[in-house]
Amino acid sequence: xxxxxxxxxxxxxxxxxxxxxxxxxxxxxxxxxxxxxxxxxxxxxxxxxxxxxxxxxxxxxxxxxxxxxxxxxxxxxxxxxxxxxxxxxxxxxxxxxxxxxxxxxxxxxxxxxxxxxxxxxxxxxxxxxxxxxxxxxxxxxxxxxxxxxxxxxxxxxxxxxxxxxxxxxxxxxxxxxxxxxxxxxxxxxxxxxxxxxxxxxxxxxxxxxxxxxxxxxxxxxxx
Numbered sequence: 495x496x497x498x499x500x501x502x503x504x505x506x507x508x509x510x511x512x513x514x515x516x517x518x519x520x521x522x523x524x525x526x527x528x529x530x531x532x533x534x535x536x537x538x539x540x541x542x543x544x545x546x547x548x549x550x551x552x553x554x555x556x557x558x559x560x561x562x563x564x565x566x567x568x569x570x571x572x573x574x575x576x577x578x579x580x581x582x583x584x585x586x587x588x589x590x591x592x593x594x595x596x597x598x599x600x601x602x603x604x605x606x607x608x609x610x611x612x613x614x615x616x617x618x619x620x621x622x623x624x625x626x627x628x629x630x631x632x633x634x635x636x637x638x639x640x641x642x643x644x645x646x647x648x649x650x651x652x653x654x655x656x657x658x659x660x661x662x663x664x665x666x667x668x669x670x671x672x673x674x675x676x677x678x679x680x681x682x683x684x685x686x687x688x689x690x691x692x693x694x695x696x697x698x699x700x701x702x703x704x705x706x707x708x709x710x711x712x713x714x715x716x717x
Contacts (some may be wrong), residue, residue, distance in 0.1 A: 497533065499534065500593040507601055509522065509537050521537065540574075585612060593617065610642030623647070648665065649668070650669055653665060
């Protein structure tokens with residue numbers, strides 16, 4: 495599989511808490527998939543977030559050792575919590591040379607919102623929503639505007655939260671084993687990015703600068 499080389503920045507809730515947070519394993523596998531396909535990816539999580547703190551209390555430093563030893567291909571950093579103008583300035587710097595930004599629903603709400611607001615022709619943003627049955631995320635879904643993102647990639651059960659709030663063609667669903675989910679997440683993101691770029695080149699003046707919705711993707715997900 496030959497892919498254009500992109501620079502990815504991925505904001506996750508935790509890349510450490512594998513037992514506390516099942517999507518952690520999916521994002522680790524995503525990083526491995528991207529490395530194997532000559533992509534440049536940086537994973538960021540907020541320092542001292544509750545999921546990682548819980549994992550460290552349970553496993554101690556072994557949790558970090560396991561990440562660095564078993565997943566050496568992953569580029570991973572913790573970052574300070576920011577808000578307001580400081581957050582916007584930092585995000586601008588962090589994403590200045592990025593092509594793709596993924597943000598996992600459940601990361602800091604203000605950061606998530608600003609990632610969507612920073613969508614540009616040269617910066618494609620993806621909201622990733624894979625968690626089920628979490629009341630706190632149900633409330634968050636209603637507050638985040640999915641229309642600001644290039645696409646939303648989510649579990650099929652979470653589609654109703656986004657239906658009618660963004661083009662149905664911008665909603666991609668993925669499910670299955672972690673390995674398949676990781677590959678579908680990468681492939682779906684790349685398909686959305688390439689489709690958005692194509693739409694920009696063929697955009698009619700009648701669209702008044704607004705991007706049309708993305709078509710349904712045929713990479714293992716369903717619109």
